[in-house]
Amino acid sequence: MYIKASLQKISLVSLALAFSLTNLSAKEAQTSEYDNNLLLKKAVLKLYRENQELEKRVAVLEEKLGIPKPEQNASVVNPKPLDQNAFVFLSRVKDEFKKGRKIVLGQAIKDAKYYSKPSISSRVVGNVAKGKRIIIKGVTEQNGNAWYKIEDWMYIDASAVSFRSKK
Structure with missing residues (x-):
C-alpha cells in the first residue's frame, strides 16, 4: 500500500513537472520569437538608415554631375475621359x-476607316471623321483585335469608337 501511494505521488509529481516544463518551453518559444522579431526590426531599421544615407550620397553625386532630378509621379498617366x-x-x-x-x-x-472585313489588311470601303455618330450592329474579334460591325460588309476598329457625347 505504501509503495502504491508513493507511486501515485511520484506519478502526480512527474505529471505536474511535465506540465510545468511544457509551459516553460512555450514561454521560451515566445521569448525566442520575440527576440527574433526584435532582431528583425533592428535589422530593418539599420537597412533603412543605410538606404537614406545612400540616397543622400546619390543626390549629391547627381547634383555634382548635373543630372536632372526626375519629377515625382512622372510616369502616372491620366486616364482618358x-x-x-x-x-x-x-x-x-x-x-x-x-x-x-x-x-x-x-x-x-x-479619324478612322471602314474595312470590308474585320482586318486591317482588308479593303477600305470608307472613312469616318472624328465626332461622327455610328450605329453598331455587332462586335467581332479577329486576331485579338475587336471590331464593330456597322453593316454586313463594313467594319471599324473598336479603338476608334466610344460613347456618344451629349452635346
Missing part, C-alpha cells in the same frame, strides 16, 4: 449585345 475611353465602351457594348440589344450608338473618337 469616359466619353473617349474605347475600352470601357467596348465592354459595355459587349454587355448590351449579351442582353439582347440589336444596335448600340457610338461616336468616332478619331
